[in-house]
Amino acid sequence: MRLELRTFDVESVAFGERTVLAGRALTISREEMAALAGADPAFRSIDVQLVRPGEAARITQITDVIEPRVKVGGTAGVFPGVLGPVEPVGRGRTDRLRGLAVVTAGEVPWLGAKGLFVAHDGLLDMSGPGADLHPYAGLHLVVLRFEFADGADHEACERALLVAGQKVARALATTAAAEEPSLVETRELVRPDRPLPRVLYACQVQSQGVFLRSRLYGRTLDELLPTLVHPNELADGALTSGGLGGHGIKLHTWMHQNNPVVDGLLARHGTEWDFAGIVLHRGHFYLFEDKQRVALRIAEIADLLRASGVIFTLGGGGNNITEVMLAIQECERRDIRTVLLAWEHAGPEGSDYPLPYAVPEAVAIVSTGNVDEPLELPAMDRVVGGAAIRVRPEVGGVAFPVTGPVRLERRTLFLGAADPVGFQRMGAVES
Amino acid sequence: MITALGPVASELGANRVVRGVKIPHPCGDPTLERSRDRALRIGLIRGSLRALATKLDKAEIFEGEAA
Numbered sequence: 001m002r003l004e005l006r007t008f009d010v011e012s013v014a015f016g017e018r019t020v021l022a023g024r025a026l027t028i029s030r031e032e033m034a035a036l037a038g039a040d041p042a043f044r045s046i047d048v049q050l051v052r053p054g055e056a057a058r059i060t061q062i063t064d065v066i067e068p069r070v071k072v073g074g075t076a077g078v079f080p081g082v083l084g085p086v087e088p089v090g091r092g093r094t095d096r097l098r099g100l101a102v103v104t105a106g107e108v109p110w111l112g113a114k115g116l117f118v119a120h121d122g123l124l125d126m127s128g129p130g131a132d133l134h135p136y137a138g139l140h141l142v143v144l145r146f147e148f149a150d151g152a153d154h155e156a157c158e159r160a161l162l163v164a165g166q167k168v169a170r171a172l173a174t175t176a177a178a179e180e181p182s183l184v185e186t187r188e189l190v191r192p193d194r195p196l197p198r199v200l201y202a203c204q205v206q207s208q209g210v211f212l213r214s215r216l217y218g219r220t221l222d223e224l225l226p227t228l229v230h231p232n233e234l235a236d237g238a239l240t241s242g243g244l245g246g247h248g249i250k251l252h253t254w255m256h257q258n259n260p261v262v263d264g265l266l267a268r269h270g271t272e273w274d275f276a277g278i279v280l281h282r283g284h285f286y287l288f289e290d291k292q293r294v295a296l297r298i299a300e301i302a303d304l305l306r307a308s309g310v311i312f313t314l315g316g317g318g319n320n321i322t323e324v325m326l327a328i329q330e331c332e333r334r335d336i337r338t339v340l341l342a343w344e345h346a347g348p349e350g351s352d353y354p355l356p357y358a359v360p361e362a363v364a365i366v367s368t369g370n371v372d373e374p375l376e377l378p379a380m381d382r383v384v385g386g387a388a389i390r391v392r393p394e395v396g397g398v399a400f401p402v403t404g405p406v407r408l409e410r411r412t413l414f415l416g417a418a419d420p421v422g423f424q425r426m427g428a429v430e431s
Numbered sequence: 432m433i434t435a436l437g438p439v440a441s442e443l444g445a446n447r448v449v450r451g452v453k454i455p456h457p458c459g460d461p462t463l464e465r466s467r468d469r470a471l472r473i474g475l476i477r478g479s480l481r482a483l484a485t486k487l488d489k490a491e492i493f494e495g496e497a498a
Contacts, residue, residue, distance in 0.1 A: 286453035288436045319454055322439060357439055 001090045003232040005185035006136050008176040010099040013050055013140040015319075021175035024182075026100065028142065028172070028248020037168050040160035042152035049384050052139040052371045053099075056127045058377075059143060060385030060402055062415060063211075064242055065136060065163045069098040069202065070173035071236065073405050076174075079237040080164045085142040089313040091234030095176045098183075101139045101254055102172065104165040105385060106146035108157055108211070108244060119154070120388035122247030124415040125403055128378050129301065133369075134416025137256070143384050144168060154210045162215075162242045178423040187232050187265050187266060189275055196274040197308035201261055202226075202298050203323060204420075205251065206316030208284050211244045214251075214315070216280065226297040228305075231262045231346025239280065248371050248410075248417035249317050249343050261311055261341070276305045281327075294323045299330035309337040314420040317343060317371065317412075324357045332361035339364040343418035346370045348409075369411075369418030369426065377406040377414075389413075433457050433475055437492045447482040449475060449493045471495065 016027035030048045038046035051057045069078050074092040077084035108119035124134060131137035144164060148157055167191050168262050205214040207221035214221045216229070229238065234256050241253045263277065269275040279301055285291050302310050310331050312324050321342065328338045342365055344354035350370050388399040391413070411417035416424065433451040434440045440448045451457030452471070459472045474495035482493040 286435060286455060288438055291436075319436070322436065357443075 002188040004093040010365040022037035037164040042156040044147040049143040054383040058380040065254040066169040068169040068173035089236035101167045118393040120245035200307040204315035224282040268394035295326035298327040312340040329359040344370040375408040
């Protein structure tokens with residue numbers, strides 16, 4: 001599977017009459033994008049906003065972030081199974097706009113949903129201390145902010161948001177066709193010319209029901225048994241996100257497209273190791289036996305692929321750590337070394353026991369941040385969204401103002417605050 | 432302790448563990464018809480009482496009983 005990935009840098013974005021890329025300047029027709037994104041009957045209205053890198057802006061109620069990409073010169077398309085037919089991707093040529101992302105957002109009505117399935121609101125700052133916590137502050141963002149039609153249920157809203165964001169992302173990427181790429185990479189897992197340790201990436205995805213789902217070729221992963229994918233499939237959008245809740249540790253589609261663990265493993269494939277592929281798996285199963293089944297499948301796949309090591313990352317938070325810890329145990333028992341990237345639930349001071357569950361075999365763990373650490377955010381000049389977001393759904397919802405300074409007692413509302421694949425520019429000091 | 436994650440509870444030091452239904456509802460099953468759910472819950476309580484009354488040398492996992 002060989003993919004030519006062509007990168008086109010975008011350095012400025014403005015609204016104009018036509019949607020066109022000239023050099024590194026992108027002009028976007030606001031009306032055209034609004035018509036493309038807002039066509040679904042689940043939407044009552046759409047507003048398209050541009051946010052600059054590092055702008056003192058706060059964006060609220062984000063449902064997904066997507067990098068503009070399009071396949072060119074072949075039959076297959078990006079986001080297979082959602083925007084187009086289920087057909088092989090990860091081959092041929094793909095164009096991507098670097099420095100730009102499409103953001104879908106809006107106040108999804110709660111419609112009486114309870115517990116996990118309340119559409120939790122979140123926020124993201126493009127400057128100040130919050131900007132160091134997520135990978136989007138250096139990007140130009142095209143924010144599609146929706147209002148929802150009366151009578152649209154959650155399934156319809158989720159579907160409409162998913163398709164709208166992906167359609168706009170694909171349409172923006174088509175502007176690159178006549179331009180010169182600033183970078184052309186060939187992505188292929190060529191068999192190394194000498195024996196090297198084989199490394200597998202076990203990427204956990206969250207998929208628990210409406211608005212907490214991931215999809216592979218359009219299929220929801222709520223009942224996923226571990227399955228093997230090629231990194232190029234992720235590059236072409238075979239794996240998509242679409243979720244509200246757990247914002248601090250959420251993997252957006254953009255993060256699947258640009259997963260730094262995948263990029264890092266590809267960068268030194270064939271020189272330092274032999275990248276064996278990605279095992280997608282899901283946590284949050286409700287029985288110990290289900291969790292053990294996932295763990296066994298991951299370990300057996302690693303064993304079959306003759307992996308020397310497996311890198312684990314988390315998808316979502318809570319009891320999903322159990323599947324991963326059991327998988328680490330099963331791998332280590334087969335003499336397959338493991339390393340885990342994980343958020344911490346270490347309490348406000350960072351001094352509590354950080355993981356809900358652990359096994360003695362898990363001896364190499366990299367922290368991606370403490371979800372429980374309070375976060376003080378200054379006021380932003382501009383809020384893209386309403387003046388308040390909704391918190392505390394267990395009491396029917398409380399308005400939480402976001403126009404002034406914000407103090408978050410925990411980081412779950414802040415996008416990327418402890419993201420599980422390691423984008424953030426921060427570290428830890430032993431004390 | 433009644434839990435769907437019995438082996439985890441044992442490893443964390445719980446001596447008497449009763450195997451529960453599922454993580455979101457360890458003590459019952461909302462998918463069952465009401466009378467069968469009631470029987471299941473009574474069985475879990477009986478299993479728990481039996482666990483409490485059992486002298487242990489080491490941690491043990493108990494099952495619910497038939498109501």
